[in-house]
Amino acid sequence: MEHLGIIRRSNSPWASPLHMVPKPDGGCWPCRDYRRLNDDRPVSSPARAGFFGLTGWESHLLKVLRDLTFLYVYLDVILIATECKAEHLSHLGTLFEQLSRHGLIVNPAKCQFGLPSIDFLGHHITWDGATPQPAKMAAISDFTQPHTTKALQEFLGMPLSYISEFTTYVQHVAGKNNVVADCLSKAVVDAVHLGIDYACMATDQASDPDVQAYRMATTSLQLTDVSYEGAGDLLLCDISTGQPCPVIPESWRRQVFNAIHVISHPSRKPSQRLVAARFVWHGLQKDV
Numbered sequence: 001m002e003h004l005g006i007i008r009r010s011n012s013p014w015a016s017p018l019h020m021v022p023k024p025d026g027g028c029w030p031c032r033d034y035r036r037l038n039d040d041r042p043v044s045s046p047a048r049a050g051f052f053g054l055t056g057w058e059s060h061l062l063k064v065l066r067d068l069t070f071l072y073v074y075l076d077v078i079l080i081a082t083e084c085k086a087e088h089l090s091h092l093g094t095l096f097e098q099l100s101r102h103g104l105i106v107n108p109a110k111c112q113f114g115l116p117s118i119d120f121l122g123h124h125i126t127w128d129g130a131t132p133q134p135a136k137m138a139a140i141s142d143f144t145q146p147h148t149t150k151a152l153q154e155f156l157g158m159p160l161s162y163i164s165e166f167t168t169y170v171q172h173v174a175g176k177n178n179v180v181a182d183c184l185s186k187a188v189v190d191a192v193h194l195g196i197d198y199a200c201m202a203t204d205q206a207s208d209p210d211v212q213a214y215r216m217a218t219t220s221l222q223l224t225d226v227s228y229e230g231a232g233d234l235l236l237c238d239i240s241t242g243q244p245c246p247v248i249p250e251s252w253r254r255q256v257f258n259a260i261h262v263i264s265h266p267s268r269k270p271s272q273r274l275v276a277a278r279f280v281w282h283g284l285q286k287d288v
Contacts, residue, residue: 064102142155201252202233208249237282247280
């Protein structure tokens with residue numbers, strides 16, 4: 001590079017070593033080592049220098065090609081989409097002339113021409129538009145069914161992240177009309193965390209007189225038999241809150257209270273609220 005006049009020796013206090021980093025294809029990538037600037041520099045600077053690749057030419061590439069409206073530039077990648085072969089060849093000729101005019105060249109080994117479709121930045125681009133690559137979609141389709149709030153939030157983050165690549169228009173939906181947001185806003189402790197055997201609770205519900213009385217009573221609760229997580233039999237639950245709340249048999253009340261109370265040892269009223277948010281307990285205010 002020195003022999004070709006691309007670089008020159010310098011004694012400037014701003015001079016930094018140049019390293020040629022091997023590339024996977026056998027070529028070299030020129031990188032500058034700016035770490036010494038942290039130790040000895042002529043003027044103070046709030047920025048900390050590090051080890052960077054030479055990316056200044058990428059902004060230069062944008063300036064060179066900014067007037068060519070038929071192409072798209074991302075870092076050092078140039079995309080051209082046309083409606084026919086003749087137009088494609090014409091646009092390529094205009095691109096090559098512009099690059100040559102500014103002393104820029106392309107690497108033929110990295111070029112692809114005349115393709116009906118192409119994979120780019122995780123997307124499969126065709127005449128019909130851009131769709132996620134199958135490998136990227138597999139992360140969503142193969143995602144284990146979430147059973148906790150944290151797992152559900154992680155799952156929802158993946159498609160929302162993809163949507164945000166195309167639009168920033170995300171409408172606000174009021175909590176009362178937004179089932180998912182309403183669910184995620186609640187503090188949920190699932191069956192695994194509580195350590196409750198809901199299969200056994202379902203069996204005891206069948207012989208508990210208070211539970212059976214609920215089936216015939218007129219209340220504001222929306223009671224129905226639910227195949228609750230971990231329970232082999234159906235469990236009578238209130239579903240009016242959007243989250244199934246099992247009706248607790250009398251013999252299970254102490255175990256349920258202990259399971260919830262041990263989480264943070266709250267006082268009486270907070271304990272009542274925590275139990276009421278997850279279960280239907282007849283006489284809760286009196287018992288706790």
